Amino acid sequence: MPTYPILTDLARLFPPKRLLQQRAQLAPYESDALTAFHARPAAVVLVESQEEVIETVRLCHRHCVPFVARGSGTSLSGGSLPIQDGIVIALNRLNRILRLDAQARIAVVEPGVVNLDVTRAATPYGLYYAPDPSSQLICTIGGNVAFNSGGAHCLKYGMTANHVLGIKAVLPDGEVVHLGSESLEHIGPDLTGFFVGSEGLFGIALEITLRLLPKPAVYRTVLAAYSSLEAAGDAVAEVVASGLLPGAMEIMDNLAIQAAEAAVHAGYPMDAAGLLIVELEGEDIQVAAEFAHLLQVIEQTEPYEVRVAQDEAERMRIWKGRKSAFSAVGRLSPDYIVQDGVVPRSKLGQALGIIKRLSEAYSIRVANVFHAGDGNLHPLILYNGSEPGALERAEELAGKILHMCIDLGGSITGEHGVGMEKLQYMADMFSATDLQVMDSLRQAIDPQALANRGKKLPGGQAPARHMHGPHPLEKQGVISRS
Amino acid sequence: MTNWIDTVTPNSIEDVQSAVSGTSHCLAHGNRSKPGLASAPRSTTYLDTRALTGILEYEPAEYTITARAGTPISEVEAALAENGQYLPFDPPLAQHGATLGGTIAAGLSGSGRYRYGGVRDFLIGVRFVDGQGQLVRGGGKVVKNAAGFDIPKLMVGSLGRLGVLVEASFKVFPRPQSYATLTATYPTISDALGALHKAADARMELEALDLVLDRVDGLRTLPTLWVRLGGLEGVMPQRLAQLRSVLGAGDVMDGFVETASWQAGREFSWVPAGGALAKVALTPSRIVALEEKLATTKALRRYAVGGNLAWIAWPAAIAELDTLLTAENLSGLVIRGVTEQPRIGVQTGQVFARRIKQALDPAGRFLAL
Numbered sequence: 001m002p003t004y005p006i007l008t009d010l011a012r013l014f015p016p017k018r019l020l021q022q023r024a025q026l027a028p029y030e031s032d033a034l035t036a037f038h039a040r041p042a043a044v045v046l047v048e049s050q051e052e053v054i055e056t057v058r059l060c061h062r063h064c065v066p067f068v069a070r071g072s073g074t075s076l077s078g079g080s081l082p083i084q085d086g087i088v089i090a091l092n093r094l095n096r097i098l099r100l101d102a103q104a105r106i107a108v109v110e111p112g113v114v115n116l117d118v119t120r121a122a123t124p125y126g127l128y129y130a131p132d133p134s135s136q137l138i139c140t141i142g143g144n145v146a147f148n149s150g151g152a153h154c155l156k157y158g159m160t161a162n163h164v165l166g167i168k169a170v171l172p173d174g175e176v177v178h179l180g181s182e183s184l185e186h187i188g189p190d191l192t193g194f195f196v197g198s199e200g201l202f203g204i205a206l207e208i209t210l211r212l213l214p215k216p217a218v219y220r221t222v223l224a225a226y227s228s229l230e231a232a233g234d235a236v237a238e239v240v241a242s243g244l245l246p247g248a249m250e251i252m253d254n255l256a257i258q259a260a261e262a263a264v265h266a267g268y269p270m271d272a273a274g275l276l277i278v279e280l281e282g283e284d285i286q287v288a289a290e291f292a293h294l295l296q297v298i299e300q301t302e303p304y305e306v307r308v309a310q311d312e313a314e315r316m317r318i319w320k321g322r323k324s325a326f327s328a329v330g331r332l333s334p335d336y337i338v339q340d341g342v343v344p345r346s347k348l349g350q351a352l353g354i355i356k357r358l359s360e361a362y363s364i365r366v367a368n369v370f371h372a373g374d375g376n377l378h379p380l381i382l383y384n385g386s387e388p389g390a391l392e393r394a395e396e397l398a399g400k401i402l403h404m405c406i407d408l409g410g411s412i413t414g415e416h417g418v419g420m421e422k423l424q425y426m427a428d429m430f431s432a433t434d435l436q437v438m439d440s441l442r443q444a445i446d447p448q449a450l451a452n453r454g455k456k457l458p459g460g461q462a463p464a465r466h467m468h469g470p471h472p473l474e475k476q477g478v479i480s481r482s
Numbered sequence: 483m484t485n486w487i488d489t490v491t492p493n494s495i496e497d498v499q500s501a502v503s504g505t506s507h508c509l510a511h512g513n514r515s516k517p518g519l520a521s522a523p524r525s526t527t528y529l530d531t532r533a534l535t536g537i538l539e540y541e542p543a544e545y546t547i548t549a550r551a552g553t554p555i556s557e558v559e560a561a562l563a564e565n566g567q568y569l570p571f572d573p574p575l576a577q578h579g580a581t582l583g584g585t586i587a588a589g590l591s592g593s594g595r596y597r598y599g600g601v602r603d604f605l606i607g608v609r610f611v612d613g614q615g616q617l618v619r620g621g622g623k624v625v626k627n628a629a630g631f632d633i634p635k636l637m638v639g640s641l642g643r644l645g646v647l648v649e650a651s652f653k654v655f656p657r658p659q660s661y662a663t664l665t666a667t668y669p670t671i672s673d674a675l676g677a678l679h680k681a682a683d684a685r686m687e688l689e690a691l692d693l694v695l696d697r698v699d700g701l702r703t704l705p706t707l708w709v710r711l712g713g714l715e716g717v718m719p720q721r722l723a724q725l726r727s728v729l730g731a732g733d734v735m736d737g738f739v740e741t742a743s744w745q746a747g748r749e750f751s752w753v754p755a756g757g758a759l760a761k762v763a764l765t766p767s768r769i770v771a772l773e774e775k776l777a778t779t780k781a782l783r784r785y786a787v788g789g790n791l792a793w794i795a796w797p798a799a800i801a802e803l804d805t806l807l808t809a810e811n812l813s814g815l816v817i818r819g820v821t822e823q824p825r826i827g828v829q830t831g832q833v834f835a836r837r838i839k840q841a842l843d844p845a846g847r848f849l850a851l
Contacts, residue, residue: 103679104765126685148628161632162603171834179831184790185763186589186639187813189838189851190602191831193635197628202834217685241543243566243656282687285717285724342624346543374626414626422629429629430619437618437842438631444841445834456630 004042006063006087013045013055020044029070029088033135033338034078034421036391041068041082048093050110050168050206056089057204058174066453069204071112071140074133076338077419079147079199083453089204091142097121098207105212106165106182111142111205115149118210127212130157133415134323145205148197150415152248152322155373156281157213159415161196166209169195171202172446182209199417200452202445216281219247220291221315224303225272229253229356229368232274233349235301236372239278240345242297244290247281249373255332256325256367256380263328266321267314269305276303276372277318325369326380333365333382335391339398340416341405345375354404355379362397376414377405403428418456426458489528495609495617495648501529502646503615508847510646512552513579516588516817518758519641522849523822531583534648537561539623545654546606546623551583551647558582568657570598572690577749583647588817589639590761592748593690593786597712598655602638607651610637610644613843618645625653636838639815641824643848644839658712661689663740664725664732667706671695671773674705675766675789677729681709682788684728686721692747693769693785701777710744752782753795758819760803760826762792764812775806800826 010019020026021043030038042065047053060067066086073080082088095112102125107118115136118129132151133139139149145167150159157163166180180192195202226232232251239249252260252275257268268275280287280294298306309315329336343351352368355377359366367380379401383394402412402425412418412425426435439457442449488505492498502508505527511520512531522528534552542565549558555569555576562568572594573585580590586608591600598604607621610633620633637647668674674693681691690710695703707729711721718736726732735743746752753759764772766789776783781803782795794814796803800821807814807827816824832851839851 104767105682126683148632150626150628154626156598158599158603159626159628161635162599175833177831177834179834181763181813181830182765183763184595184787185591185600185761186602187761187763187815187827188589188825188829188831189640189644189835190589190635190638191834191838193602193638194632194838195834196635197632214683214685216687237543240545243659245656283685283721283724285720286687286713289714289717342626344541344544344546344624346541371626375624376626409622410624411622411627411629413628414624415628417628418630426629429622433616434619434630437612437616438633440841441631441838444837 004063004065006059006065007043009059009063010043010045010056013052013059018046018048020046029073029082029090032073032075032078032080034076034081034419037078037081037420039082039084041088042085044088044090046090046093050094053089053091053094053204053206054170054174054176056087057170057172060087060450061173064448064450066450068452069142069146069200071143072138074135074139075143075147075419076340076416077413077421079417079419079452079455080143081420086453091140102127104182107210107212109141109208109210111140111145111208113141115139115141115144122212126215128215129210130163130213131160134326141208141210142205145196145208146198146200147417148415150371150376152250152371154371155249156245156247161193163211164192164196164208165211167192167195167205168207169203169205172451180209184211197417199419199456201442201456203451218284218287219279219281219315220287221277221279221309221318222295222298223268223307223318224276224298224301225269225305226274226276226303229274229352230349231301232276233352233372235276235298235303236348237346238297238301239294240373242293244280244294244297246278246373248277248279250277250322251275251368251370251372252322252325253368255365256329256369259328259332259367260321260325262331264320264324266317268321277322322369329367329380329382332367333384335383335385337381337383337394337398339377339379339381339401340413341377341402341410342414343375343377343405343408343410345373347408348372348375351377351404351408355401358397358400362393364394364397371414374414375410399425420455423458489530491530491533493533495611498529498534498611498646498648499615499617501527502611502613502847505847509849510583510642512581512584513554515575515578515580516584518816518819518821518824519588529646531581531646538649542567546625546651547654548607548623548649548651549582550649551581553582555580555582555585562654563657566657567654569604569652570655571595571601571604572748573601574748574750577745582650586637586647586650587640587642588815590817593692593744596691596787597687597689602635604652604654605634605638605650606653608634608637608647609649611646611648613645613845613847621651623651641849643851644842658689660715660718661710661712661740662718662722662734662736663708663710663743664722664729664734665706665708666729666732667704671705671770674707675769677707678766678789680728681707681725684725686711686725686728690744690786691788693789695783697782701780747784750793752784753818754782754797758796758800758816760794760796760814760816762794762807762812762814762827763790764792765790768810768812772810772812775810
């Protein structure tokens with residue numbers, strides 16, 4: 001392996017046990033949750049202070065070496081995939097909750113803080129942090145900020161961007177900026193909101209001011225089982241049309257139900273073709289009245305079984321099943337792609353019909369788990385990576401589903417981000433001008449494209465439409481598939 | 483150089499593009515409901531966006547709406563109300579003709595933003611013309627979307643200095659069936675803030691939580707807490723009783739009077755004619771210190787959104803308010819009043835903002851950020 005001058009400089013900054021350079025040490029960092037791709041960095045630094053992050057970024061800038069920030073590596077779009085011969089800045093140890101002000105309802109945290117730990121710290125004050133990605137037990141706030149992560153409870157209170165009030169960040173050239181404040185309101189362009197979801201291209205968040213919400217007094221959760229997936233999709237439209245605003249509204253299809261049930265025994269009806277989970281939250285008096293209304297609405301959608309969670313334990317079981325669905329699908333198939341797309345909510349039934357036909361046409365099993373209230377689909381495309389061509393066929397099917405999302409007026413990603421995975425679809429969703437303007441924004445902030453190079457924006461010039469096949473970095477041999 | 487002013491009235495997006503490309507300095511405006519943000523300090527071409535109007539897509543079952551930027555808020559709210567829906571960020575100045583584009587560019591939300599969030603949280607997509615006359619889209623028309631940079635957020639509060647908005651998409655919500663408000667007056671600001679925190683911590687879903695300072699005599703003011711509930715009509719009396727037990731006191735306001743009172747706040751009818759009006763972003767913990775300074779002035783003020791937003795009716799020179807806010811380390815925006823620079827007090831993130839400005843408006847056709 002070539003020795004880079006930057007490694008010498010990094011060795012002055014970090015003790016050997018926090019500057020990983022050996023092949024065996026680097027192996028765990030070569031992939032994230034998009035396991036089909038891997039690349040070997042020159043080094044991984046395990047930072048323990050904000051100053052170390054700033055110094056590392058400045059060294060990268062001085063030596064013109066690209067870097068990727070990484071938390072727990074749960075990105076499903078390859079967002080934290082290393083850049084070949086670049087530096088990985090691992091932020092897990094930068095995990096202090098610096099301040100929790102219960103009266104102001106804010107928490108100021110470092111990027112390595114685990115999502116669920118914010119809620120754990122806030123719970124004694126009757127507060128919680130709303131965004132709840134399925135990976136919230138391990139994923140970090142830094143990653144959530146970079147990818148504007150969502151979760152099951154985005155319907156009412158929005159995604160990560162809606163809960164970040166301020167950010168202290170180091171830009172890709174090492175300059176430190178403070179964006180936003182502790183107020184819910186803001187003067188001037190919403191730079192904080194613009195930074196969130198930039199997938200690491202604007203630098204690294206060092207301190208994040210999160211807004212906490214008062215924990216709802218009560219939750220009421222209902223399961224409804226349907227004999228067709230479309231009927232479950234149509235039920236979502238009915239609930240939305242009723243004027244109720246649930247905190248969460250989720251659908252799982254039979255394959256996903258089977259997998260979740262096998263994994264965590266959530267008590268789901270095993271024979272349902274479509275399972276709808278609806279949850280109301282808020283003040284007890286109001287929710288009691290709304291829940292009665294909800295049950296009437298659901299009754300009219302002709303489910304064959306309706307089950308109301310009787311206590312908090314049963315509610316937690318329902319959510320445990322839902323949140324473990326992605327990993328549980330691993331029991332059904334050696335490999336699978338977790339896809340993420342959005343369709344307008346009223347076209348959910350139509351989208352499910354199209355996915356079903358595509359699945360049949362390709363003879364590939366697709367399990368469906370989605371945030372139905374947001375129109376956010378998560379088809380899990382099952383394949384066996386040891387069969388030649390199986391991954392390519394699964395990716396082709398995934399591409400068809402994403403094009404369906406675009407054709408129906410939706411988006412190629414609701415919450416997993418573009419990362420590496422969806423670069424080729426950006427030109428189908430945005431015009432050449434849109435992409436060129438995004439690229440000029442990136443260039444104005446990071447002219448050398450050091451921060452998470454090769455992610456989010458299709459490279460260089462405005463790309464050709466319908467770019468397919470291997471990723472450009474793959475063609476160049478910079479990254480490879482396992 | 484003489485200070486000539488020219489106005490063009492684009493009828494199409496192409497007109498906006500050629501107008502931007504054909505001028506050296508331009509500023510877009512709608513109905514000038516926020517005059518402090520609709521006047522330019524030097525030779526400038528005004529782009530009157532009022533012809534770019536109309537709702538383009540509205541499917542009530544979808545809970546999203548797309549309209550041209552010059553569309554009056556009142557038109558959008560009327561269309562939504564027909565289907566029991568609303569813009570939850572409670573946009574101010576609708577009766578004064580505020581447009582969608584102006585509301586986004588000014589970054590203004592009203593008291594009702596307390597419940598679900600501000601204009602930044604409900605804007606899901608934009609189309610705008612950048613400083614090079616290019617038509618650019620950011621975001622989309624679905625409620626959840628992580629593709630591309632979040633350019634819609636960047637447009638919120640951009641004051642037309644990063645681009646001219648031509649189209650906007652919002653997510654909307656079902657409107658509460660009914661509203662009622664509890665008001666309670668306190669002897670001091672500290673007492674009122676104590677009550678504000680009690681209400682905020684009550685595990686009740688409040689639509690709005692404002693602190694209104696009414697002038698009683700001379701410069702003396704008396705703070706009144708306004709707490710708004712929204713929801714099912716049938717359970718409203720019980721919820722009001724619960725809220726009153728939290729506060730220990732309070733008068734119920736409902737029906738027409740309640741609606742009109744919040745409307746008056748939203749339209750700033752409490753602000754003296756001819757005076758300046760500024761928005762200030764803050765947190766409740768800053769209010770006591772700010773009040774100490776404001777108490778000796780003739781400024782009228784209201785603290786909205788649980789103490790996160792102050793509206794200050796300022797009777798003197800803007801420069802004095804600028805100095806006062808800077809000393810308090812606060813940021814403000816003058817929406818009414820004569821000033822070269824409507825952004826007053828401290829500014830954050832300027833290094834980042836300047837780079838963005840360079841990308842979107844390299845020739846400096848729009849006003850400096």
